[in-house]
Amino acid sequence: MDASRGQAAGRRRFHIRHPARLHFRRGLSSASGADRAERGPVRHRARHGQNHFPKGKQMRKLIKKILPAPLRQRAVKYIERRRRDIAFRQLFDDLQALKAGMKPAAAGDRLSRLLIVAGDPIRLFGSLGDDAMITATLQHARASNPDVEIDILVDGMDYADSAYQRGFVPVDIFGKPDFIKALAQQFATRQYDSVVVVGADVMDGYYHPLVSAKLLASADLAAAAGIKNVILGFSFNETPHAPLAMFYRSLHPECALKVRDTISLERLQTFAKTNAALVSDSAFSLVPSEPDEGTRSWIARKRAEGYRVMGFNLHPMLFKNADHAQTEAVIRHAAEALQFAVDARPVCWLLIPHDYRDNVGDQAYLKAIAERVPASRTDRVRYLDGKWSAPVLKGVAGQLDGLVSGRMHLAIAALGKGVPAICIAYQGKFEGLYQHFGLSAADLLSPSSFLTQDGIKSALIEFIDQSDEIRENVGKKLPEILAMSKRNFQLFETFPARASVLS
Template sequence: MKRLLKAILPAALTEFARSARASARRKQFLKEWTSARKACVRREPSTPSQYLLIFPSDPWTISGALGDDAMISAAVQHFAERSASVSTSMFCRPGLAEGVVKSCGFHPVIIPERDSFVGSLQRILSETRADELILLGADIMDGYYDPAGVADMLVTADVAARCGVRTSFLGFSFNEYPVPELAAFYNRVSPEVRFNLRDEISLQRFQQFTSAKANLVADAAFMLRPGLVDVQVKAWIDKQRAQGRVIIGFNVHPMLIKDASVEQMDQIIRRCVEAIQGASRGRDVAFLLLPHDYRNALGDAACLRPIHESLSHDAGVHVYYLEGKHRAADIKALAGQVDGMITGRMHLAIAALGMSVPTLCLTYQDKFGGLIRHFGLPGDLLLSPSVFDDDEALETAVVHFVDKLPMLRQLVAAHKAEVMRLASGNFDLGVHETA
């Protein structure tokens, strides 16, 4: 019947009906939220925190994108330093995500279905005995990917804060066009919830969108301690250095173009191959291809593996592809071994910059501008996806980046201490610093 109605009704009428249903669901959700706020019973949390509750940005995969792994690991490291006996629980979806949470040593907390979500929050907060709630805002809080999921996070943060739980969003970015309906949620959240924005541009956009108070920080992933360097990769790097080559980390992925077609994917791969070949002509340079997201079709291997295959038979190019899955801390350690990083993943850029390595960014969702501003880096280090439409644009940018590395390294070094100070602000639950 639904298919029949969809087929015979005008598109405008179908869209009106869909919008009306969404509006009704939103009003009901707000009504349930109001009831939950009234039922909150406040208690005093332990100091230092003994029970940490984490709400990840992707409750389906938890850490398929290594940026999530980096932020989670940095937070857990921070709280473990404050209390050796801290116990950690994590919200997740049922199924595979539960296993991921358990493998990290955390207790899984299944996110309730939408129609019972709000009513379950007090029970969850009581069962987890949460002293502190950390929510990973990452790049989702403008609603670009999942407005309903953002609403769930905001309601969770509000109810937790009203129950006395110390509550904060780790530094997140905010794009230029947030989903308008989310303003009603942001404006109702308890002033005790700490919203951390990870760059000045995002902070300005957030303040224009909502009356909620916010703080300027740098990304929490800057606080992640580097792990171990893969032995085989280190041997390859050492060999390249012994032959006088500059080492460049390289990363590209399908999400640089939204809903990329097969033809667009082929073009990304072709341009990257041409750029690496062009940069290798007349320069002592080697490229380390680094995946930073392992999510199947959206993962970086979809681009990086065919790039490696195309270049592996070119005697004039020195290239290595990092096989397997690796933790964010180990990738950060590896990022510290290269001389420059070219990446389309912001958290790989953060890993590199956190290790004092200059970065050329292939941007999407206007997330990178505030990051390079933290380090006083020039705007020409931001490349839009249109670079793949030009025969020589990417190659030219890569060549210029390699040639400017000594100057760029000085800029990164000059700003790093202040960026690290800002990053530590993610875990400062004092008063709001900005209005």
């Protein structure tokens, strides 16, 4: 056997599938969309592997028996990817089939019922960026009608209490296998006047392609049903999930896409032609709340003592796959840099978490940094304890003299109040924010700066020294940016306002 034939034989051996699996693939390719729609329960079982090949644990046991160790992980990943691909394609087919048979209802002239589709349908508000965008939506909706009923799509009820506490009614259909059908039924039952999808940074498939597809489908189906809709300003990275293009290309013409920076808009238009419009982030429109008394008094006292009060944020998502030694180095270098700045300039630091989720939240890093500060400097480096809402943290950010942030929406909270900010960049979404304010992307901090002994020290000093100039530049651009943010909520302006809660 020659080399090429041997390689081909190896590939054939790796890709052999159960006969029922091959039959399932032929069934998908030959059946019409209508046929597949009629096979709802069967399609559901097939998609989740209930009929045609073993379930996850059974498959892993089978693979462990028949494959050598080096191939096991590859085989499991392949099977998981194939299942995701099948679910992805089925979602698209279900959406197109349902859209084709829909007749749009006449739009109402009053905002009575609103559906919000969150970017994180499980935790909803764990990310304070999501909190900011959802709360801004709530504020603008209630400016049109203080009594508007607001539902929010969720995937499971584990965090439903947080929705109820804010006046939302959770609708647990996001994780359903027949999501498109369930959503259409929800539209028919509740007769929504508008649907708002929180686009954020999850519209390019970087995190979860199927979630991105469901977010697009939610607005698309709403448009087909004649419901006013918008996908709030989102960013789009340079390596989107390729199969998402078919969802973008087939969007209903009345589906309103808002993209929050020109760089993202250019990337999206290269990826798929759409009618997307440029805005700034919807969180710029968030109305802030007063900070807690302890934080307010500390800021006022330090400023009275002649210090500038700067904010600081750092989080583990900046350092993906970091081992224990690297994590320790990042925390140590950050603490040393803050102490260096305290010794070199009359500044104080407020360490501000902007994400309270387990594993990816900010508290662990920031608490560890605060604990490394010498006792002689603890009154000049303070950790913001507790869990605060996005409006409260925007109120805190608005009282600062500057901010160093690894969270984009914390930076937006500061910039939206005219406070200078420098960002630690990740996932390709900060460049567009900087461009809005005429700031140079070259001034973005790299996470790698925290891996060296002196990487961050000079950057902090430079930012402190230039903060007045940055504040002036931000102030010049701010009115335009705030006006662009309001465009996210133009759909609410089509309803007559009964009262205003915005200021």
